[in-house]
Amino acid sequence: MKRRPEIEKAAGEFEPRPAALEHHQPVKGKTMSTNESSSFPVVFQGEIGGDLVQTVNARDIHVFLEVKSEFRNWIKNRIDDFGFQQDIDFVAGNFLPGSEKIEYHVTLDMAKELSMVDRGERGKQVRKYFLECERRAKDPMVALNDPAAMRGLLLTYTERVIALEAKVEEAKPKTEFFDKFADTDGGYGLMNAGRIITGRAKKFIRELKKGYVFYQGGNLVPYVQFIKQGLFEVKVTIIDDKARPQTFITPKGMQYFAAKFGGENLL
DSSP states (O other): OOOOGGGGSOOOOOOOOGGGGGSSOOOTTSOOOOSOTTSOOOEEEEEETTEEEEEEEHHHHHHHTTOSSOHHHHHHHHHHHHTOOBTTTEEEEOOSTTOOOOEEEEEHHHHHHHHHTTOSHHHHHHHHHHHHHHHHHHOHHHHHTOHHHHHHHHHHHHHHHHHHHHHHHHHHHHHHHHHHHBOTTSOEEHHHHHHHHTSOHHHHHHHHTTTTEEEETTEEEEOHHHHHTTSEEEEEEEETTEEEEEEEEOHHHHHHHHHHHOSTTOO
16 A cells, blocks of 8 residues: 655654543444544544444544545545555445435544644644554553443444344344254254255255265165265164164255255255
8 A cells, every 4th residue: 555755754742632532422333523623533433344443533634634625525535645445444434314424434544644644733643642542442451441432342342232133133034944944953854955955855855866875775875975074964763673874964064055056045
């Protein structure tokens, strides 16, 4: 990623205001803008590229630096000039209900670079502020003693739990459908496996006979190599004093055969 030389220059000494770290309660998905250009941009927990990181609303940086050009032009030019990448360095979207403004939540690294491009004293000050926020975030004792930070972390993880619960609830009908066909150990009989994977059980078994299973005393059993691969499991039951093998397809086997033979009923 190409960076301008001035970004690497050391900033002047500056001690961030203690209150700045607690200015606004950090809430994921909300814009933390301020109308006071003297207030430092708010650092809050956000998700970029699936990772939970410290983020800043780029619009707050634009306000603090007192940039004359419009925000949308400024941020797009900076992204093009420095090669910032979406879902790595920033996320963009309409995070406030009822607002048509597109916000850019950026990582602290990107925030520091945006600040230093200004070259002025305010750019140096805010970069030092971001460095201090970064230092405090790496110190667990600071977070434990910071009520605002703890509230932000708890809120973020609560939202993640809610999102995971929603996914589990969404998958529940499908899971219950599969469970009806599985035995107590999670294996699937050949006919039931065929119904799930292709919707045509007999055709599925014909395909298995072409190299995966064979008849042994009137029962279909898998070749040893496929048992070792974990695709099949054979259980033996005693009926009328005779041992009768019964073949089951394991969950791993279901995934394998769904990819190989499945159509619309892929797992």
